[in-house]
Amino acid sequence: xxxxxxxxxxxxxxxxxxxxxxxxxxxxxxxxxxxxxxxxxxxxxxxxxxxxxxxxxxxxxxxxxxxxxxxxxxxxxxxxxxxxxxxxxxxxxxxxxxxxxxxxxxxxxxxxxxxxxxxxxxxxxxxxxxxxxxxxxxxxxx
Numbered sequence: 001x002x003x004x005x006x007x008x009x010x011x012x013x014x015x016x017x018x019x020x021x022x023x024x025x026x027x028x029x030x031x032x033x034x035x036x037x038x039x040x041x042x043x044x045x046x047x048x049x050x051x052x053x054x055x056x057x058x059x060x061x062x063x064x065x066x067x068x069x070x071x072x073x074x075x076x077x078x079x080x081x082x083x084x085x086x087x088x089x090x091x092x093x094x095x096x097x098x099x100x101x102x103x104x105x106x107x108x109x110x111x112x113x114x115x116x117x118x119x120x121x122x123x124x125x126x127x128x129x130x131x132x133x134x135x136x137x138x139x140x141x142x
């Protein structure tokens with residue numbers, strides 16, 4: 001391949017990577033908003049739903065559901081904070097790499113990024129289990 005072909009391929013790759021990273025960002029943002037909004041709504045709805053029962057069955061299901069939905073909200077909120085810490089660390093690594101010419105500035109894995117990923121993934125799981133338990137409680141009382 002000629003240098004011109006390599007340059008064209010590199011530009012195409014760079015553009016593809018840029019678009020993919022942008023999509024990843026918007027997907028992550030939408031995921032966070034969805035879990036936060038749905039968990040908050042489910043928590044409010046389940047509180048309202050619970051008061052209609054004089055002698056509810058399977059109260060442990062709804063209480064555990066509330067706890068898990070609350071944790072999902074807390075985890076998402078902490079993930080915002082961790083995400084900001086990861087971005088700040090990434091900017092510092094970029095400064096070291098580009099301005100101070102430290103070749104290994106990006107070699108170290110970010111603890112904040114790992115925690116952010118963990119909190120995001122776990123919040124979705126907590127939300128799903130919380131909704132499942134709310135569903136079980138509902139079925140027990142219909």
